[in-house]
Amino acid sequence: MTVAEGQSSGTRKRPEIAGDRRRLRRTEGSELKMLAELGTQAREIIALATTAERDETFRSFRHYSEFRRKVSEFEAFCNIIENHLKDVVGDRREELEERFYRLWSTIFHPTVRALAAFFGRLVQDDVLPLGCRDMLEGELRALDAMRAALLAPRFAHAADQTMVAEIGELQALLQSLVEKSTSLPDLSVPAEEEEEAAGPGPAPSAPAAAPGRPDPASALNIGNVPNVKAVRDLRALLDTYRRDAGFGPYVETDSRALDEIERRFLANPMDGGAIVWLRQIGNAWVARMGDDAKDIRRVLSNVRSS
Numbered sequence: 001m002t003v004a005e006g007q008s009s010g011t012r013k014r015p016e017i018a019g020d021r022r023r024l025r026r027t028e029g030s031e032l033k034m035l036a037e038l039g040t041q042a043r044e045i046i047a048l049a050t051t052a053e054r055d056e057t058f059r060s061f062r063h064y065s066e067f068r069r070k071v072s073e074f075e076a077f078c079n080i081i082e083n084h085l086k087d088v089v090g091d092r093r094e095e096l097e098e099r100f101y102r103l104w105s106t107i108f109h110p111t112v113r114a115l116a117a118f119f120g121r122l123v124q125d126d127v128l129p130l131g132c133r134d135m136l137e138g139e140l141r142a143l144d145a146m147r148a149a150l151l152a153p154r155f156a157h158a159a160d161q162t163m164v165a166e167i168g169e170l171q172a173l174l175q176s177l178v179e180k181s182t183s184l185p186d187l188s189v190p191a192e193e194e195e196e197a198a199g200p201g202p203a204p205s206a207p208a209a210a211p212g213r214p215d216p217a218s219a220l221n222i223g224n225v226p227n228v229k230a231v232r233d234l235r236a237l238l239d240t241y242r243r244d245a246g247f248g249p250y251v252e253t254d255s256r257a258l259d260e261i262e263r264r265f266l267a268n269p270m271d272g273g274a275i276v277w278l279r280q281i282g283n284a285w286v287a288r289m290g291d292d293a294k295d296i297r298r299v300l301s302n303v304r305s306s
Contacts, residue, residue: 031088031096034081035103041074042106049110052118059121061129065272067118068139071111072279073305078104079286079297097154105158108150112163115139116170122177133181134260138277140174141254143167145284152290225269226304231262231278233299238285250288254281275305 048067052058078100085097122128147167150159235258241247257277264274282300286293 031081031085031092034077034084035096035099038074038077038081038100038103041070041077042103045070045074045107046110049107049114052114053110054117056121058118059125061132061135064118065276067114068142068276068280069272069305071107072142072276072283074107075283076279076300076303079283079293080301083294083297101154102157105150105155108146108158109163109166112143112146112166112170115143116166116173119170119173119177123173128177128181130182133178134257134277135273136174136178136181138257138280140171140178141284142280143171143174145280145287148287152287225265226302227269227275227278228262228265230299230302231258231265233302234258234278234282234296235262237295237299247288250285254285257281270305272305275303278303 045067048070052063052067081100085093085100088096147164149155150163150167235255238251238254238258242251244251258281261274261278261281264271268274279300282296282303285296286300289296
C-alpha cells in the first residue's frame, strides 16, 4: 500500500513519539518492570496524601510514620532506578529517564500538601509528644532534599515557584514546632561516669554493658544485621567529607543523628522510625551530591523495612 492509498483509506499509522509505550515495550527489559512498580507506589502515595490532606483524624504520629515510610521507600527505589538507568545506552535511556522523572515528580506536590495539613493540625492541637525534635529535624532535612531535587535540571518540567514557596512555608511551620519540641533523653551512661558514681569497689568478674547498650557479645552478632551495617556504612562514607568546606557542616549534624539511629537499631533492628530517619538522611545526601552519590545509593538499597 502506498502512502497515498493509506491516507485515502483512513488507515494512517500514528507516528511514534518519545516516550511512546509501543517503543518502550519493545525493550522487554527490567527497566519497564521497575517503572511499573514505581508507578504503583506513586499511586498509593498520592491516594494516602489525598486522605491525609482532607481527613481531620490524620493527626497522630503513627499516621505520619506510615505515610513517611511509604514516601521514603519510594525515594529509595527512585535512587536505585536512577542508578540503574545510568547503565542504559542508546535512545532507550532518554525515553526511560523522561518517563522515570515524570513519575518521580508526581508525588512532590501531594506529599507537601499532606505534610502541611498534618503539621498544621499539630500546631492547632498545641500538643507535641516527648522526644519528637529528632523526627521534626529529620523532616526538615527531607524537605531540604526535596527542594534541592526540585530545583535540579532533571525536574525542570515540574519545578514552579508555587511549589518552592509551599516547601518554604512548610519548613517555617516545622521550625516553629522544633523550637517547642524536646529530644529523647540519652539513657546510655559512659563507663567513666558509672565508676565515679559507684566509687572504689571490688573489680567485677566480667565487664557489664552500660545501661541502654547491648552486651559486647550481642553487639558482635547484631553488627551483621543489614540495617545496623547500613547505618555504619553511611557514617563511614560521610566521614570522608568531614573536612570538606561545603559538606563538613552537614556531616557533623548527620553523624550525631546516625549515632542515635544506631542505638535504636541495636535495641530493635527493625525500628520503623529509625528506618525512616536513616532513609531521609541518605536521600538528602543523594540530592546533595547528585552523580557522585552512587555509594550512598548502594547503602540505601541495603536498608530493610521488613
